[in-house]
Amino acid sequence: xxEASHVTKRFRSVTAxxxxxxxxxxxxxxxxxxSNGAGKTTLIRCLLGIFPFxxxxxxxxxxxxxxxxxxxxxxxxxxxELAFHDDARLGxxxxxxxxxxxxxxxxxxxxxxxxxLLGHEKKRVRDxxxxxxxxxxxxxxxxxxxPIIVLDEPTSNLDASGRGEVVQTLCRLxxxxxxxxxxxxxxxxxxxxxxxxxxxxxxKLLEETTPEQLWPKDDRVQTIRLxxxxxxxxxxxxxxxxxxxxxxxxxxxxxxxxxxxxxxEPVSVLARASIEVRDFEILDDVSETAEQSGGAPx
Amino acid sequence: MTTLANTSxxxxxxLSRVASVVAFARREFRDAISxxxxxxxxxxxxVLAVAVSFMSLAGSGSQGFAGFGRTTAGLLxxxxxVVPLMALNAGAGTIxxxxxxxxxxxxxxxxxxxxxxxxxxxxxxxxALCGSLFVGFGLSAAVLAWRAGSVGLxxxxxxxxxxxxxxxxxxxxxxxxxxxxxRSGVATGLGLFAWLILVFLSDLGLMAxxxxxxxxxxxxxxxxxxxxxxxxxxxxxxxxxxxxDVLGPVGMYASQTYGQALPWILAAVLAVWTIVPLVxxxxxxxKRGSV
Numbered sequence: 001x002x003e004a005s006h007v008t009k010r011f012r013s014v015t016a017x018x019x020x021x022x023x024x025x026x027x028x029x030x031x032x033x034x035s036n037g038a039g040k041t042t043l044i045r046c047l048l049g050i051f052p053f054x055x056x057x058x059x060x061x062x063x064x065x066x067x068x069x070x071x072x073x074x075x076x077x078x079x080x081e082l083a084f085h086d087d088a089r090l091g092x093x094x095x096x097x098x099x100x101x102x103x104x105x106x107x108x109x110x111x112x113x114x115x116x117l118l119g120h121e122k123k124r125v126r127d128x129x130x131x132x133x134x135x136x137x138x139x140x141x142x143x144x145x146x147p148i149i150v151l152d153e154p155t156s157n158l159d160a161s162g163r164g165e166v167v168q169t170l171c172r173l174x175x176x177x178x179x180x181x182x183x184x185x186x187x188x189x190x191x192x193x194x195x196x197x198x199x200x201x202x203x204k205l206l207e208e209t210t211p212e213q214l215w216p217k218d219d220r221v222q223t224i225r226l227x228x229x230x231x232x233x234x235x236x237x238x239x240x241x242x243x244x245x246x247x248x249x250x251x252x253x254x255x256x257x258x259x260x261x262x263x264x265e266p267v268s269v270l271a272r273a274s275i276e277v278r279d280f281e282i283l284d285d286v287s288e289t290a291e292q293s294g295g296a297p298x
Numbered sequence: 299m300t301t302l303a304n305t306s307x308x309x310x311x312x313l314s315r316v317a318s319v320v321a322f323a324r325r326e327f328r329d330a331i332s333x334x335x336x337x338x339x340x341x342x343x344x345v346l347a348v349a350v351s352f353m354s355l356a357g358s359g360s361q362g363f364a365g366f367g368r369t370t371a372g373l374l375x376x377x378x379x380v381v382p383l384m385a386l387n388a389g390a391g392t393i394x395x396x397x398x399x400x401x402x403x404x405x406x407x408x409x410x411x412x413x414x415x416x417x418x419x420x421x422x423x424x425x426a427l428c429g430s431l432f433v434g435f436g437l438s439a440a441v442l443a444w445r446a447g448s449v450g451l452x453x454x455x456x457x458x459x460x461x462x463x464x465x466x467x468x469x470x471x472x473x474x475x476x477x478x479x480x481r482s483g484v485a486t487g488l489g490l491f492a493w494l495i496l497v498f499l500s501d502l503g504l505m506a507x508x509x510x511x512x513x514x515x516x517x518x519x520x521x522x523x524x525x526x527x528x529x530x531x532x533x534x535x536x537x538x539x540x541x542x543d544v545l546g547p548v549g550m551y552a553s554q555t556y557g558q559a560l561p562w563i564l565a566a567v568l569a570v571w572t573i574v575p576l577v578x579x580x581x582x583x584x585k586r587g588s589v
Contacts, residue, residue, distance in 0.1 A: 045589070050406045052587040073409035083400035085329070099321040100408045102314065 322418020389472020
C-alpha cells in the first residue's frame with residue numbers, strides 16, 4: 001500500500017531524511033518514533049508529496065512525486081499544528097474541505113458525527129478547544145473515507161481525556177481496516193496503536209521494529225514529564241541519555257520513558273548532576289485505557 | 299458522496315481541477331469581503347468616487363458630458379493612487395499569510411495542486427476587487443445619472459473596464475510578491491514599495507532619465523508605457539476622446555504614430571502585466587516546494 005524507497009530530503013546543508021526505505025501493507029499501522037529533529041514530520045510531508053525529495057514513494061501504486069494530487073486523494077492528514085481560519089465556522093470549514101475532496105454535505109455530517117462534533121457547526125473555529133480542533137482535523141481527514149490516515153503527533157496538544165478519546169477513535173479506525181501512519185513521542189500510544197515502528201534519529205532509520213520488541217511487555221515503560229529549571233532542559237536531556245534513559249525533549253517539555261518499577265530514577269540521576277527537578281508528572285497510560293476498551297493492536 | 303463514475307477519466311480530471319479552483323475562489327472571495335482592510339478600502343474608494351462626482355457636478359451645472367466626462371477625469375488620479383494599493387495589498391497577503399498561519403501546509407496536504415490553489419486564490423481576489431470597484435463606480439454613476447443624464451457614459455464604462463484591468467495587473471504583482479515572501483509583513487512591505495515605485499518613483503526616474511540621457515520621444519514613450527499606471531492613464535484619456543496632447547510631445551507622438559491602435563497597445567500592456575507576474579508566481583510556487 002505504501003512503499004518508500006531511498007527517500008532523502010535535504011534542506012540546504014541539513015539532511016532531514018536520509019536514505020530511508022520502508023513498506024507498509026494495507027490495514028497495517030506504522031509509528032514513526034524518534035526525538036525532535038529525527039525527521040518524522042519531514043518524512044510525513046514527503047509521503048504527502050508536499051516536499052520535493054529524492055528517492056521514491058508510492059501509495060497504492062501511485063507515484064507521489066509525479067501524481068501527488070491523486071496520491072493525496074487516498075490519504076487523510078491530521079497535522080501537528082492545527083491550522084484553520086479562526087474566523088470561519090466549523091460547518092463552513094468542513095464543507096470547504098469536503099469540496100476539495102469531492103465529498104458532499106452528508107459525508108461531512110457523517111464525519112463530524114464520527115468524531116462527536118455534530119451539532120457544533122455554528123461555532124467559530126477560534127472558539128473551539130484544542131481537543132475539538134483536533135477532532136475537527138480528524139473529521140476533515142475522514143470526510144472522503146480514505147484508506148490511509150496520516151497523523152503527525154495527533155495528541156500532542158491534548159489533555160489526558162482528549163488524548164484517550166483520539167486514541168480510541170484511531171483504534172476504531174485501525175480495526176475497520178484503515179492504514180495508519182503516525183508520528184508520536186508517547187510510548188503508550190505507539191504500544192496501543194502501532195504494529196510496526198520506524199525508529200528514527202537525525203533523519204536516519206535506526207531500526208524497523210515492533211512495539212513489543214521496543215518495549216517488552218514485562219518491562220513496559222511509563223512516561224514521566226519532568227519540570228526542571230528554565231534553560232537546563234538540554235543539559236538534563238544529555239545527562240538522562242548518558243544514563244541510558246529514553247528522552248524526548250520537545251515543545252511540551254522533557255519526557256522520559258522508564259520501566260514502571262524505576263519511575264524515580266530520572267529524578268535521582270538529575271539530582272546527582274545537580275539539576276533540580278521542581279516537579280514531575282506521570283503521563284496517563286493510554287494503552288491501559290485502550291486495552292480495557294478492547295483496542296489493543298491485533 | 300459524489301462520484302465522477304459516469305464521466306470519462308480526462309473529463310473527470312478537468313472537472314476536479316475546475317471544482318478545486320472554484321472552491322478556493324469562493325473561499326478567497328468570502329474571506330476578502332469579510333476582511334476589515336478590504337471593507338475599509340471599498341468604503342474609502344466609494345466615498346471618494348461619489349465625492350468626486352458631486353464636485354464635478356458642482357462645477358458644471360447639469361451638462362451631461364461635464365457630469366461623466368469631468369468625473370472620469372477627476373477619478374483618474376484617485377484610481378491611480380487607491381486601486382494599485384488595494385490590489386497589491388490584497389495579493390501580497392494571500393500566500394504569505396497562509397504560510398505564516400501554517401494553513402498553507404494543511405491546504406497542500408489535500409488532493410489539490412499548487413496551481414489550482416494559486417489560481418483559485420487569484421480568481422477569488424479578482425472577483426472581490428472588481429466587486430468592490432463596481433460598488434464605488436456604481437454609486438458614483440447613479441449620482442451622475444440622476445443629476446446629469448447619461449452623456450459620456452461610454453467613456454465612464456471604459457474607465458471602469460480599464461480600472462478592473464489595472465486591478466488585475468496589480469493583483470498579479472501582489473501575488474508574485476506573496477509567493478516570494480515567507481512572512482505576510484514582508485510581502486505587504488514589498489507591495490507598498492512596488493506601489494511607491496509605480497506611482498511616484500518611476501515618473502521621477504523617467505524625468506531624470508530623459509534629461510540625463512537625452513532620451514528620444516519614442517524611447518520616453520516606450521519606457522513610460524512599461525509602467526502599467528501610465529498605460530492605464532493614457533488608455534483612459536484616449537477613451538475619453540481627449541487629445542493626448544495634454545501629455546506633451548510624448549502624447550502627440552503616440553497619437554500620430556499609433557492612432558487607433560493605441561488603446562489596444564495600452565490594453566495589451568495591462569494584459570502583459572497581468573499574465574507575466576501571475577505565470578511567474580505559478581512557476582515559482584510550483585518549483586520552490588515551500589510551505
